[in-house]
Amino acid sequence: MALKMVKGSIDRMFDKNLQDLVRGIRNHKEDEAKYISQCIDEIKQELKQDNIAVKANAVCKLTYLQMLGYDISWAAFNIIEVMSASKFTFKRIGYLAASQSFHEGTDVIMLTTNQIRKDLSSPSQYDTGVALTGLSCFVTPDLARDLANDIMTLMSHTKPYIRKKAVLIMYKVFLKYPESLRPAFPRLKEKLEDPDPGVQSAAVNVICELARRNPKNYLSLAPLFFKLMTSSTNNWVLIKIIKLFGALTPLEPRLGKKLIEPLTNLIHSTSAMSLLYECVNTVIAVLISLSSGMPNHSASIQLCVQKLRILIEDSDQNLKYLGLLAMSKILKTHPKSVQSHKDLILQCLDDKDESIRLRALDLLYGMVSKKNLMEIVKKLMTHVDKAEGTTYRDELLTKIIDICSQSNYQYITNFEWYISILVELTRLEGTRHGHLIAAQMLDVAIRVKAIRKFAVSQMSALLDSAHLLASSTQRNGICEVLYAAAWICGEFSEHLQEPHHTLEAMLRPKVTTLPGHIQAVYVQNVVKLYANILQQKEQAGEAEGAQAATQLMVDRLPQFVQSADLEVQERASCILQLVKHIQKLQAKDVPVAEEVSALFAGELNPVAPKAQKKVPVPEGLDLDAWINEPLSDSESEDERPRAVFHEEEQRRPKHRPSEADEEELARRREARKQEQANNPFYIKSSPSPQKRYQDTPGVEHIPVVQIDLSVPLKVPGLPMSDQYVKLEEERRHRQKLEKDKRRKKRKEKKGRRRHSSLPTESDEDIAPAQRVDIVTEEMPENALPSDEDDKDPNDPYRALDIDLDKPLADSEKLPVQKHRNAETSKSPEKDVPVVEKKSKKPKKKEKKHKEKERNQEKREKKKAEDLDFWLSTTPPPAPVPAPAPSTEELSVNAITTLKDECEDAKTEAQDEEGNAEGQDQDKKSPKQKKKKHKKEKEERTKGKKKSKKQRLGGEEAAGEPVQNGAPEEEPLPVRA
């Protein structure tokens, strides 16, 4: 026996450790999977051993395998065993494995509760630390409930190392067990003013995260955060706080007003790019939330834009990217100030980095005006030609279309130019966005009546050169354009110069290689064209010409009849018969044109996208109800043949009430779409606009400007958009001259009162050459745009939407282990820091929970008033309303700080407190001290900059006590 044991332990010596495993995997590159499965077998053997060291080693290896993507959930119990080892080295390995592999679904996790509790209360801070770290990864609702009180106790631990971890874990606990938020919140708030910066930063992190989800509950903390913001020099914390303010300002505009100044100060003073960026971001958010009433409103915007320009001009790509990102936020509310930097943004389009180019494109979207649209698009077109990757080129293409079509073609003054741009875009190879171009062509041709003639001429040219588009790759997205071209030529065939020529182009044999839905449109529109030709010829009395056209149809249509596409086949055979009939009639010299064109009579009017919803649904019509109950798939028919009919009767009554159930309807609709998409026999709805033959008397009164026909309408080849740019410039010039003339006349009449006002060409001055028939998209009541995105009911953060100012009821206290004394929460551990703080700031004592209860209600009211008071920016702050010994002091402090700062800034705008640490200590007499310190400060900032150039952490004193986080702060590493 003894020999066996010795032998066993000798064997253990040859166990692989982690290094061996890693090396082994590297040496078995060919049969890695086999080697690993072999290793896992070994590990399984090792886990069966009693020796904890062996187990820990095995678990350590498992952690590595887990990282490689192997499931180690089978070893969960062994991991728990290792977690409960008494030796820290092993315990740590266990916790590490647990944190990597455990999750809410791990069933053995409930076994860990007591072990974790034991570790949390361990005398060694590292035991506690490792338990907390592990817990953060795998806390479950049950664990959160059971351990909430323990963790809350740890938030007041003597060691900052534990305190900061406990504070951070609380966030996860809140998420999993929302009931714990209210009891724990006072203590969390207390931690915002912890003497240790690490703990403070942790508390800021947690509260910021909480407040981001439900900002309104945390508005009352604003004064406290404001104080932190003006006093803290830790950039990590500053960034978090500033972000938090960004979330709070939309709820309280007055807060925004207060923030602008310190933020602009920070922007001026900071040298950390990340902080600068965050400040700019928040200033933007603040300015968005403030509608008006800011005196230096434009000044701060100008400052932001200026700083962003510096970022964008930087050679560092990261800064450039962020600059553009922030710029796009300004653009939404202050497009004017961004537009002045058009040059810079256009320059970014030439950047080597694709993501920067994409950002610049986003910006351009908002920057266009009537004046610069053509120029910008021209620039983009050159980029389209240069672009290498198809994805980027596609992005450019969509952006061009987006830019042009935004807000009902608001910025397009010349639609001929736009059509020619679209046609130019069709020359792109391998684009996926053929349908987009097609949709634009259709939209413009339908809605801009004046352009139809031009559009038709262009489209017929396109059809003529269709072989160029569809030649190389059949499934090429660009052939979608032909869909639009064919439809436009057919629908508006009266504008065609040479209809016969186009007819022939559309009947070429090559057409049969196009996708089915395009062929179908071809077939349909060939008839329209044909009807038009018949009419022309008959009117001209050329019976032969008409017969020739008929013959052409009869000759060519059979190629479509043979089509494999059902839609094409059906349409073609119908039409073929029709044409044959016409041929017979023509042979008898019967005039047919009138009747044939009657097939396509009627004016086509654009309809708003959601107009269908306006049409009342006939009573009793439920399109979502089954006509015949479908056979259910899940039940096999052989077994229960009758059940179908039986259930049908039962189900029926259920269907009725569900009609009102919107969600259900939406779901079914979705399912139906899905089914249709997968059903090869279902004819998909083509994107062609709905045809509606109706007499709308309202169309005639829409003013349609006649085109100034200075453009040769018959363009032989494919058009060049450039020529339209020139023409447009000429047109504008003419327009301007005319206007000037008119103005002069007026001026003469008025007697030259304002001769100094030079005629400046603004956006409004440019009248569009053609007008868009704008369909006011009336939204039916039940189709509000905001309808869809309601809050997700499953949002885990919703549960944390808790009013934190309400007094705490006894029932809400955290569950405490019974066998343990409830006094634990007031153990000396906790009291120590409180006492410490007391000596520094006596107001802290009111945070103590118990005394609160009685005057809670009172204080609540006060709090609200407090915030109001703090927010009202009346310059001479009234003496503190009541010498209340409670929370007031906090805000009072903030007020004084603020007031002084205001004066400060007023007297000397450039000398800001932002770069002077600890200035709030001597805020009592900033004016006197300031001048004295001016030189000092300058030196200090210089020194600071230097030290910041060092690598991070370099400035820390090496000999400082390790565990007790010294209160000195680490500035964010700054880019040298």
Next chain:
Amino acid sequence: MIKFFLIVNKQGQTRFSKYYEHVDINKHTLLETEVVKRCLSRSNEQCSFIEYKDFKLIHRQYAALFIVVGVDDTETEMAIYEFIHNSVDVLDEYFSRVSELDKMFNLDKVHIILDEMVLNGCIVETNRERILAPLLILYVRKLKGSIFQTTWIYRKC
């Protein structure tokens, strides 16, 4: 909030991964390959931020190693960018010029270091000394060149 922290080599092999929100193990590999593909395709001339699904990726290259951090929109890209450097700094300090092998052979130690720096998706510590303190109590600092022999000094309990 930081969602995950990855260290991968140029071949796209994961050398270290830490998720701060549970991701199913089967999706790890998929996510990692997707993320790595995006990062590896970037050149030095390109910026280090990528928008991927609903989070932002911030990546930085150190010789043959890429460090990729996925964050949600509450983090500032630039700050995380600096944080990556900070973490490499700390690893460098501990391993005396950290290499890929260091990370593979001492995965657990890298975990300890990172656990000290990031907790629950929040950056908690950036001070080098304080980060390394718990680790130095467990193990002596590694000496240069001694990758393969680790001196294990157990804590005296």
